[in-house]
Every structure is written in structure tokens, then in C-alpha cells.
Amino acid sequence: xxxxxxxxxxxxxxxxxxxxxxxxxxxxxxxxxxxxxxxxxxxxxxxxxxxxxxxxxxxxxxxxxxxxxxxxxxxxxxxxxxx
Numbered sequence: 536x537x538x539x540x541x542x543x544x545x546x547x548x549x550x551x552x553x554x555x556x557x558x559x560x561x562x563x564x565x566x567x568x569x570x571x572x573x574x575x576x577x578x579x580x581x582x583x584x585x586x587x588x589x590x591x592x593x594x595x596x597x598x599x600x601x602x603x604x605x606x607x608x609x610x611x612x613x614x615x616x617x618x
Contacts, residue, residue: 571595
């Protein structure tokens, strides 16, 4: 059973679920919503490079290497902490 739909690191967005990969690959993926537990992991398949993502919405600041890669790729970062 996959532990998540998508993981995010400095190389882009990945998924452990091949069925999700087929659907996600067809999308433009301008917005990614991921909680901080997904940061820094590699999964089964690469969905998209960071340059294809326009916005990342998450619950915590990403690690510095990912934050720098997001900034370099001009990805808007929105941190929406939980209650």
C-alpha cells in the first residue's frame, strides 16, 4: 500500500502509485498540495519537475534545500499551518 499520493523534493514531485502517475502525467500540475511529511522523499515514479509547478501549498516551511529549489523554479510557496 503506498504511503502517500505524492512526495516532493528538490527534483520534483514523485508518486509510489502507478495508477496515479498515469492520471497526474496528463495534468498540467500547476498546484501541488502536500503536507510537510512528504518533503525529502523519493517515490516510485517522477510526475513532474519543479518547473511545471506554479504553487505549492503545505502546512510547514520546507527544508532549506527544497525551499531554495522552489524559489529557483519560481514556485509560489503557501504555508497554511493547521490549527
